[in-house]
Amino acid sequence: MIGIAFALIFFYAPLDADQGFIQKIFYLHVPLAIVSLSGFVFGGLLAIGHLRTGERKWDMRSYVAIHLALIFGFAGLITGSIWAKASWGHWWEWSEPTLVSYLIVLLLFATYQPLRFSIEDPERQARYASVFAIVAGAFVPLNFIAVRAAQKFVHPRILTLGGGNLPGSMRLTFVISLLAIGLLYVTFWKFEMAAKNARGQLRAARRALLGDDAVRPMGRSAAPS
Amino acid sequence: MTMLEFAAPALPLHTAGPYVAAAYIVFVLVVLVYVAIMAVRLQRTERELVRLRRELADGRDATAGSLLSEDREQEPVA
Numbered sequence: 001m002i003g004i005a006f007a008l009i010f011f012y013a014p015l016d017a018d019q020g021f022i023q024k025i026f027y028l029h030v031p032l033a034i035v036s037l038s039g040f041v042f043g044g045l046l047a048i049g050h051l052r053t054g055e056r057k058w059d060m061r062s063y064v065a066i067h068l069a070l071i072f073g074f075a076g077l078i079t080g081s082i083w084a085k086a087s088w089g090h091w092w093e094w095s096e097p098t099l100v101s102y103l104i105v106l107l108l109f110a111t112y113q114p115l116r117f118s119i120e121d122p123e124r125q126a127r128y129a130s131v132f133a134i135v136a137g138a139f140v141p142l143n144f145i146a147v148r149a150a151q152k153f154v155h156p157r158i159l160t161l162g163g164g165n166l167p168g169s170m171r172l173t174f175v176i177s178l179l180a181i182g183l184l185y186v187t188f189w190k191f192e193m194a195a196k197n198a199r200g201q202l203r204a205a206r207r208a209l210l211g212d213d214a215v216r217p218m219g220r221s222a223a224p225s
Numbered sequence: 226m227t228m229l230e231f232a233a234p235a236l237p238l239h240t241a242g243p244y245v246a247a248a249y250i251v252f253v254l255v256v257l258v259y260v261a262i263m264a265v266r267l268q269r270t271e272r273e274l275v276r277l278r279r280e281l282a283d284g285r286d287a288t289a290g291s292l293l294s295e296d297r298e299q300e301p302v303a
Contacts (some may be wrong), residue, residue, distance in 0.1 A: 021241035079248040086244035
């Protein structure tokens, strides 16, 4: 899917009349930003599952969703910064509300791991992390709406509920890119969940077969055990 | 780059090319680093699984050995 998206980006989508070849970064940067923000909200929704049921698997799912959204988010931030340099001549523009609000969201979620690490008791860690994930996850759409409602814009508004102003071939390329990045996120999420579950099952099997002494203590960790 | 310029001479690669390449390289690097970290973790899990199997096999051998010696002790002496 990523391959198809890249092929469409470079061989199908026409060059932008205003920005030219630099606009190709749009097909990577915007899907990364959208998927990362959706990942934060997804993490918050999964954290609701943990608070409702008390089951640790929901905390694990929420942790992996936020952890991956952070990775995608920083990739989006770097690609956006490169685009800004190429198009505006600056790596960063503090007067641009979309950029700054995105940075605030990323920095907010960057505190998620230290918060987890600071709490030693696994039960309390999971509970506090879930509350944080829900509140911070709710902040993401609010932040998005606040920026959209702001008057001063530098970022082009090409994606709107009314259809936006992307031509057909560019729109198709963008949708495929968004789908590809979204699928990559979901694939990584499932992959990491399977890896963490396998590790957990292995520890449980070791404990059941050889006793508690055979399992090394986990030590303090930000990741759910 | 020369081949790409030959194939698509209209592309302003001299100015935009390095930036676009940098953005896509960042993305590919992030994906590669993530996959590499996950591969290392999976290898660790696999090693632990092998160790658990070995310890279980050793434990079974030891149990079988002790049972065998118990049986020998209980055998009536003719």
